[in-house]
Amino acid sequence: MVKKKKKTVKKRVTVKKKEGPVAKKVETTSRKKNVLITGVTGTVGSRLAEALYYDKNVGVIFGVALGAKPYYFNQFDTKRFRYKNLNILKQRDLTNLFLASDFKEAKINTVVHLAFLNRVVSASKEKKTFNTLNVEGTRDLLEKCIESGSVTKFIFKSSDVVYKIRPHNPIYLDENADLNFDTDVDPWIKDRVDADMICQSKLDNRKTNIVILRFSNIIGRMVSSQMNAFFDSPLNFRALGFNPLINLIHMEDVIQAIHLAIKKNVKGIFNIAGADTAPISTFAEINRSRMVSLPEPLLGPSNALLRMMGLTRYYYSVDQDRLKYSLLLDTGKAQKTLGFRPRSHVYFERGVA
């Protein structure tokens, strides 16, 4: 063990002596990735932590989330996996984290930002709090990472809800497609668009490579996505006369994409979609969930009624256009630059897609 340590020190010294772009490349490839995962207790976060833990090219994994350390992290060696209970989206907690000695020791060079308050809220006071935490929290974290000088990569998990859905959209939306800047859009979407834009505004930063991954609908157990909630419900409503194509992505592919973004020397925005594309009714049928078509004006009240009865977690107001118009992502850039290829098919509890 001691010998090994000596070797790595020697390697670093030789790299520092070299000059020019070649030397820089060697440095980035030889250095292990020490990764901070925000929102590590979420489904994506915990799966990602597990995947990175078994990756030899990853050094320390520093997970932060709200709440005590979950039992499933106890299997990990504490030298490689560290956990901190804090709200990264709060300025004070963020500052404390960056000042903490164990965090400094970890020499974090990659940040995967997954922490985002996902609950759809209706009260205006709550909306403001959520906006402060989600948008300003993301901005503060990003700025802190850039300021630190040691973070060379910042990965932000965004989603396709940021895109403006229109009937005359191209069938495949690329990364340059219009975002949803509508003033009357639900704050749930607005927060996501704002956070995405904040990350976009720093894309040309030279010290930190910023990667924005826009995922299609993630389906999986305990995943808090709108489509997941939609298919979880025993009864669904869809807009009469519309049956849009949707794409579902398996959790394994989500992890694969983030993992690739950590490993590869990339920056920019990437659309990430899964292997399964079909009309919404086809997936409902595979899931054997009951789907009733209703005229559009009735969808909102019907959904509210289902929520009152505790039959669904899906919010129609959040993505009403999605029930009418197709939204598929063009993943050409991710395939070419990241080498991403969806490998898994979505599994429904009542059938396989």
Next chain:
Amino acid sequence: MNQRSRQRARAIVKMLVPEDYDRLQSIKINDLGFGYDPFGLEMESVMLAFAVAKFVYTNWFRVESHGVENVPVKGPVLITPNHSGVLPIDGAMIGVDLAKKMETPRVMRGVVDNFAGFLPFVNTLFYRWGQIIGARRNFEELLRQGEMVVVFPEGHKGTGKPYRERYKLTRFNVGFMELSLLNKTPIVPAAVIGAEEQYPYMLDLKPLARLLNFPYMPVTPMMLLLGPLGIVPLPTKYAIYYGEPLHFYRDYPPETVKDPETIYGLVDTVKTHVQELIDQGLRERKGVFGFSLSSLDALLGGAGETVPPEERRQIQEKAGS
């Protein structure tokens, strides 16, 4: 459609059009795994639509066509017919004709106006039948996938033009020419005779059209006389003419798209070809309804009306320049 509905649909198609069933079965689509292509096309929906439209094609409009051999059997191709008749029935008849008569049957991918996307049912049906809302990116994607695309360069101006302007081509959009040059795609000019008289359209209820988000809301004498039954088109005799393919991309590199004057000139050339095919069709037809009954034809304004010579000369001059 679920698997059972698909099987049922195929059985119905086999019963309705047994002579075309094998041809339709042989059409391959870019299936994403659930029986739909990336644009939402579903082969069973196409087959059902074909079976229904073929009945109209054979018995109502009694369609005849000429020059179908000019349409390439593989690779990307753009077909550019005139557009008329209030409802896009001309597009459906071209689709049936190509699926029925081409040596290797192909699904026609029509590019439709944006307003169709807003309409419930229409939106879904169009996608299932392989029709695409007119976003440029979709158009390009279709050509890249080697599809046979039918684009009506007149757009809804063609279907919405009043009866007195029948067989007079309106302004052509230029997007199709740019995409043809960029994607090295041949253009097959085409003409549909008969559609222009199916709805003798007199009046446009613009406020109602605006209210319903439609580009126009026509009123025909048949609608005034028969009420809702007036929606049934007149049984005019259809004739479809396909011209020889135009390979502009061989002489004009993709950079030509930056030169609007040349593009307009090329578009006018296509327009002239379409107009020539229309003239040929009007000369050759025996009457609006396919038989010579001068009084009936006279009621509809004559069977052989065409563009005035002066207007024709202007078009040709423009195309030449």
